[in-house]
Amino acid sequence: MPQSGFIRLGVNIDHVATLRNARGGTHPDPVEAAKVAIAAGADGITAHLREDRRHITDADMERLAVLCEDENIPLNMELAATDEMVSVAMRLKPHAACIVPERREERTTEGGLDVAGQHNRLVPIIAQLADAGCCVSLFIEANPHQIEAAASTRANVVEFHTGAYAHALDDGDQTKADAILEQLREGGRLAHAAGLEVHYGHGLTFDNVAPIARINEAKELNIGHFIIGEAVFLGLQPAIERMATLIRDARAS
Template identity: 60%
Template sequence: MLRLGVNIDHVATLRNARGTPWPDPMRAAELAQAAGADGITAHLREDRRHIRDEDIDTLMARLTLPLNFEMAATPEMQAIALRHRPHAVCIVPEKREERTTEGGLDVAGQEEALAAFIAPLREAGCRVSLFIGHQPEQIRASARVGAAVVELHTGAYCDLDTEGRHDERDAELQALQQGARLAADLGLEVHAGHGLTFGTVGPIAAIPQLAELNIGHFLIGESVFLGLDGAIREMRRRMDMARA
């Protein structure tokens, strides 16, 4: 079955907007588990704009689902990951001025540095994932540096769908399908995520090589109308229908 990882970053965004203890990201993680999530994703950014260090402390102490700890490839984040040793570490590109992650990691352009960065995380027992585009050179480089997983960036596909540029959307979907096949052929576990909605998840979930989708912002936004339980269950239903 295709796994669903629920990203709880934007529960923390709402909390931080008012400087209160609520809504509580840990409570969101517990609700996500009850609704059928297979894992929890949290991105600790350099500027701590949503998830904070104490959130990671709480998640590691109380969470019973696997934690996918998203982070930039910096010494600070490596030290935090080595201290906590989460189930998975997903390395993402990060720029302070961006609203959200804008693209995939340039693995091919920094192979030596990433291989050295990844090695102690692997030795600590973390499954290392790289958040990348579907370009073959990035997928091959990810295998060479020692990643166990690649997460393919679906943001462009979702944006093209929203803008009604269907021919370009279909070409992007085909490129994602080809990238997933290549990654699986190289022995990598393949995940995908970014920007997925009820309307766009089906064709992505149908890619047979995918083992996991990570979805956050849309689910947190849709929970205003459906509740978090309802939003997650509906996403799970659509993923399962696509696989069926």
């Protein structure tokens, strides 16, 4: 039976900036990548302004905010729950602000935000962003305790971390992947029932995206690293178009 509703593809352009920063200078330009993504049919642009500015910079975010406003396409700013990052978001007022856990020593985001454990600290930050007009998203594990905590804030969205699912498949452990997939499905049901919009992201590829896209409650998938990597072989626009086709075909199947 076809799954219900349209599903959006948000394209994360962080790692275009990673490549640029490896040599310094201005090329390749992540804002130009965002333009290509929009032309290829992306439904939104995602960028993570990290505290150490390892890829996206403040100037990139400013230019992305202008581009997305001009193109009337959502900008999803990923940020840590710090005064500095919240201040940037308050100034730029992106369509969405996705609060993620962040550790300087990690290569990439390694897990979900502990909303339950940090509830009292997060609630005023979420309120501040919501009052500024941002759609606030929390990047969490598909854990009932975390979903319940997220629902008790003013967050509009939860984005479930799909990294463990992707890693299990990479390791050839289909049984583990199937168990995690069921947790992601159940998380979607619980979050939707709690009034939260449901997104998924991290580690998604051409090969593993279809089961996630088929989750009935999923409204958006955010994908970056794999798309940017495949662009080396296919070109950025064809890589995005292929991912979008796989997602929408899975949704219709």
